[in-house]
Amino acid sequence: MIEIFQYEFMQSALAAGIVASVLCGVIGIYVILNRIVFIGGGIAHTAFGGIGLGYLLGMDPLIFAVLFSVAAALGIGEISDRSKVSEDTAIGVFWAAGMSLGIVFVSLSRGYAPDLFDYLFGNILAVSWNDVKLISVLTLAMLVLVALLYKDLMILSFDPRYGEALGLPVRNLRLLLLCMVALSVVVLIKIVGIILVIALLTIPGAIARQHARSLKRIMALSILLGASFVLVGLVLSYQLNIPSGATIILAASGTFFVSTLLAR
Amino acid sequence: MTGASVVSIEDLSVNLGGRTVLDDVNLEVKEGDFLGLIGPNGGGKTTLLKAILGLVRPQRGRVLVFGMKTEAARKRVGYLPQKSLFDQKFPISALEVVMMGRYGKRGLFGRYSPEDRDSALDALSAVRMQEHADREIGALSGGQQQRIFVARALVSEPDLLLLDEPANGIDSSRQRVFYELLSELNEKMTIIMVSHDISAVSTYVKKIACVNKRVYYHNSKELTAEDIEKAYECPVEMIAHGVPHRVLREHG
Numbered sequence: 030m031i032e033i034f035q036y037e038f039m040q041s042a043l044a045a046g047i048v049a050s051v052l053c054g055v056i057g058i059y060v061i062l063n064r065i066v067f068i069g070g071g072i073a074h075t076a077f078g079g080i081g082l083g084y085l086l087g088m089d090p091l092i093f094a095v096l097f098s099v100a101a102a103l104g105i106g107e108i109s110d111r112s113k114v115s116e117d118t119a120i121g122v123f124w125a126a127g128m129s130l131g132i133v134f135v136s137l138s139r140g141y142a143p144d145l146f147d148y149l150f151g152n153i154l155a156v157s158w159n160d161v162k163l164i165s166v167l168t169l170a171m172l173v174l175v176a177l178l179y180k181d182l183m184i185l186s187f188d189p190r191y192g193e194a195l196g197l198p199v200r201n202l203r204l205l206l207l208c209m210v211a212l213s214v215v216v217l218i219k220i221v222g223i224i225l226v227i228a229l230l231t232i233p234g235a236i237a238r239q240h241a242r243s244l245k246r247i248m249a250l251s252i253l254l255g256a257s258f259v260l261v262g263l264v265l266s267y268q269l270n271i272p273s274g275a276t277i278i279l280a281a282s283g284t285f286f287v288s289t290l291l292a293r
Numbered sequence: 294m295t296g297a298s299v300v301s302i303e304d305l306s307v308n309l310g311g312r313t314v315l316d317d318v319n320l321e322v323k324e325g326d327f328l329g330l331i332g333p334n335g336g337g338k339t340t341l342l343k344a345i346l347g348l349v350r351p352q353r354g355r356v357l358v359f360g361m362k363t364e365a366a367r368k369r370v371g372y373l374p375q376k377s378l379f380d381q382k383f384p385i386s387a388l389e390v391v392m393m394g395r396y397g398k399r400g401l402f403g404r405y406s407p408e409d410r411d412s413a414l415d416a417l418s419a420v421r422m423q424e425h426a427d428r429e430i431g432a433l434s435g436g437q438q439q440r441i442f443v444a445r446a447l448v449s450e451p452d453l454l455l456l457d458e459p460a461n462g463i464d465s466s467r468q469r470v471f472y473e474l475l476s477e478l479n480e481k482m483t484i485i486m487v488s489h490d491i492s493a494v495s496t497y498v499k500k501i502a503c504v505n506k507r508v509y510y511h512n513s514k515e516l517t518a519e520d521i522e523k524a525y526e527c528p529v530e531m532i533a534h535g536v537p538h539r540v541l542r543e544h545g
Contacts, residue, residue, distance in 0.1 A: 062383065177402050184393050188379045194346050195396040196367045202401075242429055244384050 033267055038154055042263055042273075045156040045164060049220050049229070050255030052168040054248050055175055056213045057234035057255075059206060062186040066231050068105055068207060071120035073214045073226040075101035075127030080148045080223075081134030090148065091163065094215050097127060102207035110200060151222030151274025153263060164216040171209055182206065183244065220259070221274040232281040233258070239292040254284070297324045298360065299453055299483045300345055305354035307340055314340045318354070318508045324452075327479045329498035330487045336505035338487040339375055342455045345485070346372060358453065368397035371451035373442050375458050375487070381431040387441045388426040391416055394448035409448075416444035420474065436463040440471075447478070454478065456486040460493065472497040 033039055060069055079097030083090030101123045109116035135142055147155055175182065184192040185202050193199045210230075217226045237250035262277030269276075300322035307315040314337045322328055330338045343349045344356050347363025358366035371394065391413040392405055399405065417423045420440040425433060430441065439461060446454060459475070460468050468490075475484060476497055488494050494501060495514070502510035 062380065180393075180396070180399070180403070180405060181401055183385070183389070184396060187383055187385060187390070187393070188377055191372075191374060191377065191393070192396075194348060194367070194372045194374070195393070196364065197396060198401065238382075238384065242384055243386070247384055 033264065038156075039263070039267070041156050041158050041161050042153045043260070044161045045220055046153060046259030046263060046277075047256050048161065048165050048168050049217055050233070050259055051252050052164075052171060052213050052216055053230050053233055053255045054237075054250075054252030055172060056209060057230045057232075057251055058238065058244065058247050059175075059182060059186060060210060060231055061234050061238065063203075063206065065207065065210065066227060067117065067120055068102075069210050069214065069230055070227045071105055071124040072098045072101045072207070072211045073218070073223050074124040076211075076214060076218065077132075077148070077223050078127040078130035078134070080145075080218075081131030081138075084142055084145075085134040085138040087138075091160075091215060091218065094148075094218060095212065098211035098214050099208050101127060102211040103204060106204045106207045147222065148218060149222050149224055150272055151218070151220050151225060151277075153220045153259070153273040153277070154267070156219050160219050164219070167212050167216050171212060174205075174209060178202070178205075221277055225274050225278045228278045228281060229255070229258075232278075232285050236281075236285050236288045239288055254281075258284070298322075299324050299326070299358065300485070301355075301357045301360075302344070303355045305344060305356060306352040307337070307344055307349050308352045309340065309349065313352075313506065315344065315504075315508075316506050320502065320508050320510060321512070322483060322485060324483055325479070327476070327484045327497070327499040328486070329494035329501045330485065330504050331489060331491055331494055331501060332504035334489070338504045339457055341504055341508070342372070342457055342485065342487060345455060346370060366453075368449070369452045371446035371449055371454045371482075373446045373454075373456045373459055375461070377438070377442055379430075383430060385430055386427050387422065387430055387433065388413055388417065390430050390441055391444045391448050394445040397449050412448050412450070413444070416448040417441075419447060419478075420444045435461075436467060439463055452482055454482050454484045456484065458487055458489070460488065460490060468493065 034043060060066055076094040076098040079093030079095070080090040082097075083093040105116070105119045105123055108114050108119040135145060144152070144155065181197060181202060184195065184197055185199060185206065189199045189203070213230060214226050217229055221229045233251040233255040234247065236254055237247040241247045241250050258277050258281040261280045262273055265271070266273035266276040298321060300320065302318055302320040305315055305318040306313065318341070330341065332338050340349055344351060345358060345363065346367060347356070356363050359369055388410070392409055394416070395405060395409040395412065398409070414423060414426060417426055420443050422437060422440050422444060425437065430438060433441065439459065443459060446456070456475070460471060463471050472493055475486070478484065486494070486498065499514060500512065501514050502508050
């Protein structure tokens with residue numbers, strides 16, 4: 030098994046997977062505690078519009094995915110906060126509009142879009158060292174933010190209404206959290222793809238929560254779990270020649286079901 | 294007690310969702326007061342506390358706390374909400390919940406210091422929950438959780454304590470001890486407490502106001518029968534000097 034990691038593409042895949050696990054472990058538990066799993070789903074799918082635009086302009090699709098996902102985070106957050114539109118409605122609209130834009134952009138580009146499937150379903154084996162650099166920078170930025178705002182995010186997640194009474198800038202902090210989710214989504218697109226992103230972001234945290242009692246321990250356990258899923262998925266997908274993204278998510282969701290049954 | 298103004302409300306009106314919840318409210322609370330707010334459900338008691346915290350926007354009128362705008366005064370105010378809506382499985386210890394009350398001292402991006410931890414442990418002792426400091430909040434009973442939230446309101450060493458139905462979830466057998474704790478705290482801070490437990494209010498507070506859209510208050514513990522009838526629009530137990538006696542007139 031060790032020898033398959035002699036290949037350069039396996040090394041970069043493993044590096045990307047481990048960085049992504051750290052990110053999922055730290056951000057994922059906030060997604061769960063703040064009940065914004067489906068906002069995350071909406072943000073991920075909206076990012077597809079950016080992928081399409083990247084193809085159309087002949088530039089790196091991930092750059093535009095960042096723009097679209099952050100716009101979706103702010104858009105869904107603001108609309109559900111200020112207007113009479115409920116949050117799940119806003120999610121649905123952004124989700125579908127983003128996907129539609131992506132499809133239109135891709136069709137307008139008329140070019141050959143060889144790795145479009147990779148953006149949708151992920152292909153960790155196609156991750157380049159450049160991608161690893163990008164996701165490492167984003168992950169580092171997010172770790173710094175969480176470290177600086179640890180106490181504030183705790184209050185926001187536990188009881189935002191009390192946070193407001195304390196003078197915590199609840200609205201802005203929530204928008205910031207949504208933007209952090211948006212950036213996490215972009216990091217994960219290459220690995221598991223738009224459609225499966227939300228699973229990798231939340232499943233490790235959901236399992237860890239069943240077994241650990243404090244937030245920090247949940248984060249640590251999530252990182253270990255995430256890294257294991259990525260490793261298992263990577264090896265299995267290479268040896269059986271099946272899609273890596275789906276293999277990773279199946280490893281994660283299988284563990285989730287077993288853990289949930291055992292934790293009852 | 295010097296009798297300095299703690300809360301000063303002038304001509305306050307608050308609309309929520311198109312409904313007038315508070316109308317033409319005037320209220321002065323002085324340093325050292327222990328004010329009980331009574332009144333029917335939906336009468337605006339909780340909204341009045343929120344107005345003092347600056348969590349609702351007044352339609353008209355002015356609220357000053359320690360002579361400052363409400364937002365600026367929040368650091369000096371401890372608050373116990375009526376209901377704390379939170380995930381009972383949230384991975385957090387009682388001590389961590391109490392430390393949240395120190396937010397005002399640290400601000401955004403600030404870190405808790407060892408001093409915050411000590412204050413949180415002191416606040417837990419004050420509500421006699423120190424041995425539960427490391428337990429998960431969800432593993433505690435309703436009454437114990439309520440005491441944790443009181444500790445969270447106390448931990449910032451506030452000069453004004455706002456309590457919304459603090460005895461909720463506390464066994465009736467323990468309520469006396471709880472109210473005695475509040476009386477003790479009142480030696481150090483001004484307290485405004487919402488309650489519909491009128492007998493408790495009458496025993497432990499120093500002054501009573503009746504809230505039903507308007508506030509009926511005479512800067513004392515006594516309310517006239519007229520006040521109570523206006524507030525509740527039906528006969529209730531009337532309180533004077535802690536001795537309840539009935540307003541006898543019944544509806545026809």
